[in-house]
Amino acid sequence: MSQKAVLISGCSSGIGLAIAVLLAKDEKKRFMVYATMRNLAKQEALVEAAGRTLGQTLEIRQMDVCDEKSIKECVDSLPDRRVDILISNAGLGLVGPIECQSIEEMQSVMNTNFFGFVRLLKEVLPDMKMRKSGHIVVISSVMGIQGILFNDIYAASKFAVEGFCESMAVQAMRFKLHISLIEPGPVITDFEHKVYEEGMKSDMSKVDSVTADMFLNIYMRHWTQIFESLGQTPEVIAEHTLKIITMDNPPFRHQTNTLYTPVTTLKYADPNGDLPIDTFYKVVFEHDKVFSASLNFLKLLRWRSRKSFSSLEKDKS
Ligand SMILES: NC(=O)C1=CN([C@@H]2O[C@H](COP(=O)(O)OP(=O)(O)OC[C@H]3O[C@@H](n4cnc5c(N)ncnc54)[C@H](OP(=O)(O)O)[C@@H]3O)[C@@H](O)[C@H]2O)C=CC1
Numbered sequence: 668m669s670q671k672a673v674l675i676s677g678c679s680s681g682i683g684l685a686i687a688v689l690l691a692k693d694e695k696k697r698f699m700v701y702a703t704m705r706n707l708a709k710q711e712a713l714v715e716a717a718g719r720t721l722g723q724t725l726e727i728r729q730m731d732v733c734d735e736k737s738i739k740e741c742v743d744s745l746p747d748r749r750v751d752i753l754i755s756n757a758g759l760g761l762v763g764p765i766e767c768q769s770i771e772e773m774q775s776v777m778n779t780n781f782f783g784f785v786r787l788l789k790e791v792l793p794d795m796k797m798r799k800s801g802h803i804v805v806i807s808s809v810m811g812i813q814g815i816l817f818n819d820i821y822a823a824s825k826f827a828v829e830g831f832c833e834s835m836a837v838q839a840m841r842f843k844l845h846i847s848l849i850e851p852g853p854v855i856t857d858f859e860h861k862v863y864e865e866g867m868k869s870d871m872s873k874v875d876s877v878t879a880d881m882f883l884n885i886y887m888r889h890w891t892q893i894f895e896s897l898g899q900t901p902e903v904i905a906e907h908t909l910k911i912i913t914m915d916n917p918p919f920r921h922q923t924n925t926l927y928t929p930v931t932t933l934k935y936a937d938p939n940g941d942l943p944i945d946t947f948y949k950v951v952f953e954h955d956k957v958f959s960a961s962l963n964f965l966k967l968l969r970w971r972s973r974k975s976f977s978s979l980e981k982d983k984s
């Protein structure tokens with residue numbers, strides 16, 4: 668079987684980097700990875716992680732998903748412009764009360780997370796249709812299913828991606844193309860720190876005291892706790908992505924975190940849509956202590972299982 672050309676956006680760090688490296692290191696050499704980033708000055712981490720695959724099964728290219736010209740130049744530089752698997756990963760987070768966010772900041776999130784993907788797809792879709800083969804994979808989020816307070820714009824950007832893909836899926840099927848939305852919960856990457864730091868810098872003088880308290884003393888306190896107790900590594904998301912792209916019939920949606928499924932299931936359990944909203948309200952305002960204790964308990968369990976796993980590994984060696 669011939670090697671598949673994989674184009675990935677946003678490979679300077681996190682999930683994009685982990686996917687690029689995992690696919691490039693595939694023992695059967697099933698993939699030729701074009702790992703892209705908007706700023707090539709940030710390639711050191713990828714170069715180091717790619718090791719000997721660099722120049723073999725992995726090549727690094729410049730691509731800014733907010734710049735059509737850079738996308739076109741990148742795709743033009745690929746052999747026969749061929750992309751068998753497109754992995755749209757580049758993305759930005761944004762948390763905080765909307766009163767503290769400028770329209771420009773909001774537009775930048777939509778421009779990267781939604782239009783960034785649309786620009787990429789416009790560049791590769793006609794060739795995929797012509798060849799009647801191709802897999803479009805989007806790193807969406809659990810927030811593409813269910814919004815979370817103070818993530819209004821970020822969730823909207825992921826909903827936009829999901830609505831777009833749902834609409835496109837039937838057309839894609841006609842051309843034997845696959846579309847898959849990978850939906851991670853919290854993942855421990857630079858995203859977590861960037862979003863947290865930006866959120867903490869929000870100008871609270873622009874908002875009333877009730878909202879400011881809800882954001883700083885309730886939401887932001889849970890943010891770190893949620894990542895510590897439910898967070899996955901980018902390598903785990905990469906493994907899920909590998910599984911999806913090697914399936915004969917890949918699913919349209921794939922959630923990576925079973926610990927998070929109780930949260931997303933609320934969405935499907937009530938056609939009125941009230942259940943997740945009421946539950947989040949109760950969790951945050953009425954059962955905060957129980958919620959915090961459960962998260963801490965989960966964190967402890969994970970820490971203990973990691974510890975016993977690493978001592979097992981030590982025993983083996
Ligand atoms: N971390 C999490 O909890 C979760 C993340 N996700 C999604 O995963 C994806 C990757 O995020 P993650 O790895 O966590 O975060 P990182 O911040 O580590 O990675 C984001 C990547 O996107 C790149 N990027 C941003 N803007 C552009 C642009 N205009 N053109 C090209 N690349 C760009 C960044 O480049 P640069 O270094 O130049 O800024 C970086 O390489 C995002 O779509 C995010 O929404 C989904 C669920 C959970």
Ligand SMILES: CC1=C(/C=C/C(C)=C/C=C/C(C)=C/C=O)C(C)(C)CCC1
Nearest residue numbers: 808815816852853889890893930947950
């Ligand atoms: C689960 C949950 C909460 C927080 C969830 C968070 C913080 C999720 C973050 C997801 C990310 C970062 C996805 C990235 O795409 C609340 C609102 C505190 C209370 C209700 C239940």
